[in-house]
């Protein structure tokens with residue numbers, strides 16, 4: 001993970017700080033920046049969220065060259081020593097790094113033998129120590145050849161007016177504005193500074209100043225690249241009256257649906273859908289991590305119902321160990337909000353190497369996954385800032401619904417239009433009261449059958465991510481085969497029941513919990529009778545949409561339940577501990 005940014009121009013400190021705020025979703029264990037002016041460096045570092053850095057910074061309007069970093073710790077504890085930028089032994093070169101250097105121990109041992117001193121434990125410091133020489137293209141090339149692993153690097157020297165860079169696997173982009181030049185892990189950093197940006201590919205390296213960008217490809221040949229237009233629509237910097245981005249983003253699910261309905265009528269998307277239909281495949285794989293994997297499970301349930309072929313849903317980090325039958329007849333759909341998740345990217349390369357047809361469903365059209373796929377279907381959710389994914393999950397499921405409907409030859413606009421009119425975010429008063437109760441427990445179980453079990457998994461993930469309450473999801477029927485041993489009066493069980501055909505069976509499982517003293521909560525779209533109402537301590541009822549949209553309708557209230565519980569416990573739901581939004585390490 002981690003986010004890097006470099007800036008050449010005036011007001012370097014405040015512009016780098018703005019960039020760090022925009023990159024904070026990539027990690028917030030520590031942050032730092034180094035600015036070069038008059039052949040000298042000024043450095044600021046702080047542990048914790050990016051805001052902690054602000055009070056240390058002395059604003060300076062003068063022209064300068066700076067680099068900055070926000071960290072998600074991998075090698076080495078969270079400390080000032082391990083905070084980027086890192087420095088060469090002679091102190092004249094500073095760098096920021098996103099990625100993992102796999103051979104860092106070997107390189108470090110060698111450097112220690114040569115008498116180098118290391119102040120911290122990071123793999124990134126090892127790269128800095130390889131720069132005890134003049135910073136120029138030859139030396140960058142020499143150092144780059146020694147590195148095995150992933151890296152996005154921005155490097156400055158006291159004696160150079162350029163920012164040097166190199167990229168392998170970790171994302172990196174450059175933009176030239178009218179009054180400044182920038183490099184960053186995410187083009188959202190360029191909004192307000194430039195109209196276009198250049199995407200760097202693996203193996204590329206070079207240098208840039210305010211006036212020029214010089215890029216070498218992996219074969220050391222100079223390449224000329226045309227900037228692409230920066231799309232301003234994805235930025236989401238204001239909470240717009242909401243206390244947190246997470247709550248704002250839950251409510252933006254409706255906007256995402258409206259945007260999808262608009263975009264998926266366009267000529268461009270219709271052409272992509274036609275292209276998808278032209279492929280010949282006899283198996284479908286849906287692949288993702290975390291919430292995106294759960295969206296894949298929902299999409300898989302649509303596809304399994306619609307087509308008479310095998311549909312597999314796979315966790316990206318596991319797919320290569322399963323010896324699956326992936327070949328040129330396999331449609332491999334990669335789902336990723338960020339489009340940069342390292343596990344999903346690795347799974348994509350694996351499926352590509354086996355001849356699979358690669359399709360992406362992402363929220364970031366400029367991302368690595370979107371670019372590596374033969375077709376990318378955008379989810380049109382707009383930038384998602386809260387670490388726990390909400391509107392992106394909703395939008396991913398909708399796009400997978402559209403792909404299924406289109407391949408089946410069904411209209412998708414009218415059903416989506418009807419669903420839009422029925423969207424129900426649940427009753428805040430009941431959800432808040434329930435959240436206050438849940439906040440007092442240290443474990444919570446979720447159960448459901450069929451698609452409701454998928455929703456149970458996603459709801460459980462949301463709750464544990466942001467409240468740190470231990471939580472797990474079980475298929476209702478599976479409970480009695482083990483997990484019921486954990487049920488007593490100290491355990492609330494959240495029952496999700498939106499499928500009429502499965503309602504009675506799920507209720508029976510709920511009664512088994514009740515008989516053992518467990519507290520029961522029901523999330524449903526169905527009508528309940530008085531006997532059911534007596535059995536449950538709380539019932540959250542939302543409007544009943546068409547069957548395919550039940551999981552999307554019910555998840556909105558479950559996302560809000562997790563949110564209100566985190567707020568009740570005094571946690572910041574936007575920045576849960578130990579997590580990052582974009583996980584760019586395997």
Ligand code: G6P
Pocket residue numbers: 289290291292335336337338339340341344387388389579580581582583
């Ligand atoms: C991280 C995030 C999750 C997200 C997952 C996959 O774990 O915290 O919210 O679901 O990565 O991310 P992606 O960008 O590939 O959807």
